[in-house]
Amino acid sequence: MSGEDIQLPRQTRGRRPQFFENPESDVLMSVVLAMAGELSVLYDRVDAMQRLLDRQGVLDADALEQFQPTPEDEAERAARRQEYMQRLFRVVRAEAAVFSSKDAEEVLESVERELSE
Amino acid sequence: MPGELAHDLRIPRRLDEQARQDFVSSLRGFVLHDMANDLREVYHRDVLPEATRRLGHEPADSGEVHRALKSNLTFQLYSAMRVNAQEMVWDSVRAPVERNAAWINARVEEAARQAQGSLTLDPELELPRNVSALDVHLMPGNYDSEHGPGDASQGALYDNGTVVFFMGLLGPDQGDIGRSIARFMRARHPDLQPQKMLDLGCTLGHNTLPWAETFPEAEVHAIDVSAPVLRYAFARAESMGRPVHFRQMNATSLDYEDNSFDVVWSSMFLHELPLKDIRKVLREAHRVLRPGGLMLHMELPPNKALPAYDGFYLDWDSWYNSEPFYKTFRDQDPAALLAEAGFPADGFFEHVAPSVNWYGEDTFDQAVGEGAAVGKDTGRLAEGVSWYFFGARK
Ligand SMILES: C[S@@+](CC[C@H](N)C(=O)[O-])C[C@H]1O[C@@H](n2cnc3c(N)ncnc32)[C@H](O)[C@@H]1O
Numbered sequence: 445m446s447g448e449d450i451q452l453p454r455q456t457r458g459r460r461p462q463f464f465e466n467p468e469s470d471v472l473m474s475v476v477l478a479m480a481g482e483l484s485v486l487y488d489r490v491d492a493m494q495r496l497l498d499r500q501g502v503l504d505a506d507a508l509e510q511f512q513p514t515p516e517d518e519a520e521r522a523a524r525r526q527e528y529m530q531r532l533f534r535v536v537r538a539e540a541a542v543f544s545s546k547d548a549e550e551v552l553e554s555v556e557r558e559l560s561e
Numbered sequence: 562m563p564g565e566l567a568h569d570l571r572i573p574r575r576l577d578e579q580a581r582q583d584f585v586s587s588l589r590g591f592v593l594h595d596m597a598n599d600l601r602e603v604y605h606r607d608v609l610p611e612a613t614r615r616l617g618h619e620p621a622d623s624g625e626v627h628r629a630l631k632s633n634l635t636f637q638l639y640s641a642m643r644v645n646a647q648e649m650v651w652d653s654v655r656a657p658v659e660r661n662a663a664w665i666n667a668r669v670e671e672a673a674r675q676a677q678g679s680l681t682l683d684p685e686l687e688l689p690r691n692v693s694a695l696d697v698h699l700m701p702g703n704y705d706s707e708h709g710p711g712d713a714s715q716g717a718l719y720d721n722g723t724v725v726f727f728m729g730l731l732g733p734d735q736g737d738i739g740r741s742i743a744r745f746m747r748a749r750h751p752d753l754q755p756q757k758m759l760d761l762g763c764t765l766g767h768n769t770l771p772w773a774e775t776f777p778e779a780e781v782h783a784i785d786v787s788a789p790v791l792r793y794a795f796a797r798a799e800s801m802g803r804p805v806h807f808r809q810m811n812a813t814s815l816d817y818e819d820n821s822f823d824v825v826w827s828s829m830f831l832h833e834l835p836l837k838d839i840r841k842v843l844r845e846a847h848r849v850l851r852p853g854g855l856m857l858h859m860e861l862p863p864n865k866a867l868p869a870y871d872g873f874y875l876d877w878d879s880w881y882n883s884e885p886f887y888k889t890f891r892d893q894d895p896a897a898l899l900a901e902a903g904f905p906a907d908g909f910f911e912h913v914a915p916s917v918n919w920y921g922e923d924t925f926d927q928a929v930g931e932g933a934a935v936g937k938d939t940g941r942l943a944e945g946v947s948w949y950f951f952g953a954r955k
Pocket residue numbers: 689691692704738761762763764765766767768784785786787790810811812813827828829830833834838
């Protein structure tokens with residue numbers, strides 16, 4: 445039967461787009477996102493463990509692997525991941541926030557003026 | 562959050578794999594919601610005034626908006642994160658698919674032994690370059706790679722990946738587009754009772770099967786040019802008890818009789834073809850439709866229906882998601898394309914169907930009565946989902 449040792453390709457054909465001025469920034473972004481993902485995976489595992497410990501009073505490794513969140517668990521976990529996104533990418537959003545760098549400069553300048561008066 | 566697939570080809574995921582997929586869905590949610598809103602705001606607040614001064618007029622189309630944004634950091638962050646999230650979609654499902662590929666391929670063989678529908682492959686068929694030369698949606702191996710004889714694993718990759726990609730928005734069978742539009746047509750055209758229908762570029766039959774469900778008396782045919790996805794589609798349809806006749810065929814030259822179908826349908830298909838092939842497909846659809854028959858295509862709304870910024874937002878995929886024909890297609894006027902293909906000009910229609918999965922059946926049925934218009938969120942995965950489609954009566 446076919447498919448015993450199927451290996452799917454790892455790479456996408458075509459050139460990866462570069463968005464930032466320096467290519468290393470694009471690479472760093474990928475690494476940071478991968479790291480963020482693995483941290484989230486770890487968090488979900490710990491979360492599952494906590495909930496199971498809480499429910500059963502004992503840690504059963506098999507039960508942990510089979511853990512299925514209830515819809516309520518899932519809603520809490522999804523909300524927690526969204527919060528995690530906000531924390532992780534705070535700087536990404538701050539850059540776009542209403543206090544853009546121009547405004548920030550103006551604020552700084554006005555403070556400096558006040559202080560020197 | 563990504564649900565689980567609701568058919569027998571569902572594969573088990575390990576705890577960490579599930580968490581990895583959930584993360585990617587959450588990441589996409591963050592990018593497509595929070596960051597997309599930021600990008601819109603930054604464009605209108607910072608980029609637009611400066612570009613207007615430089616150009617002497619407001620950026621008038623999607624291309625001008627794109628050029629104005631390229632050096633903007635918010636655009637760069639948004640785009641880089643969106644490309645990464647896309648790559649991570651496939652990355653997050655590869656391992657479970659590899660582990661279960663043999664089992665999936667055995668399901669295909671099994672389905673073939675006791676089928677209600679059918680699967681007819683054409684090993685001689687030459688693949689068009691838009692399939693053989695690309696990895697559409699950045700999916701490594703695309704629709705067509707075979708990693709052994711009788712292999713369907715690229716189909717499994719696509720099925721599991723699209724659940725993550727759509728963040729579960731299409732429902733457990735991922736049939737929301739077909740379901741919403743078939744239901745819309747049934748409500749608006751009580752006389753519509755197709756006996757025989759055809760889906761072009763069906764991939765996994767996600768949006769074929771809802772038509773069979775909505776019009777149970779119809780004999781349903783579906784074609785695609787890629788064998789791996791058809792094998793998967795066939796086993797999937799059989800496992801769901803929906804007999805469909807799948808054939809490997811190029812939509813630019815259909816091996817069906819003239820005047821033989823009541824409905825010809827496609828979803829998210831035309832934009833993956835070069836324009837000259839789109840023209841051929843439309844002419845073929847016209848030929849195989851019986852007089853009075855209906856042709857329908859679900860797509861993102863054309864650029865002409867949208868303000869420049871919204872056009873740019875939807876064209877993003879054309880530049881960065883390995884969909885090189887998308888923009889050219891969306892720059893066309895669908896009515897003109899259909900007229901060229903021989904459809905009577907007064908037979909043209911376009912609609913926006915609300916998503917059944919998003920709004921629920923009751924709200925849906927109410928909204929369909931009132932009619933909906935193309936808005937900035939049509940076809941976007943933002944708050945409130947709806948689907949644009951156009952077509953004509955022969
Ligand atoms: C984005 S997918 C369509 C998705 C599917 N209709 C759905 O609703 O989920 C595009 C499909 O078109 C197929 N395709 C591309 N060019 C084709 C052609 N000339 N004839 C038939 N199928 C083609 C590809 O193999 C791929 O499966």
